[in-house]
Amino acid sequence: MKEITVEASVNKLNDVLAFVNEQLEAAGCSMKAQMQLEVAVEELFVNIAHYAYTPGVGNALIRTDVTDGCASITFIDSGMPFDPLAKPDPDVTKSAAERQIGGLGIYMVKKSMDDMKYEYKDGQNVLTILKKI
Secondary structure: OEEEEEEOOHHHHHHHHHHHHHHHHHOOOOHHHHHHHHHHHHHHHHHHHHHHOOOOOOEEEEEEEEEOOEEEEEEEEOOOOOOOOOOOOOOOOOOOOOOOOOOHHHHHHHHHOOEEEEEEEOOEEEEEEEEEO
């Protein structure tokens, strides 16, 4: 398991992606799984950067564990409690104009990962995505 702590700022997105991709490449992750994980990491980190500490700034810890053909990536922040899995999925049968704003990114992450878990523990949001690689 490896981890990195960065300021929860979109300016740090490239650092986070480089860190995660380094772990995935070292584990021999398939290109398809790596691309899906990259999109998920971007979506989740940008959400933390935009909303967790509004209007302030804080840190995000990203932890990777790539073992037994499975990648686990955990995002931990001390921002406002928010369970993205509790929000209902958007109705994708409606046109973009008819749908409520928000939720589509998390929905895409849910659909592309094998599992997602959230808990609020010790004053921290802990969101983990799992993907077979």
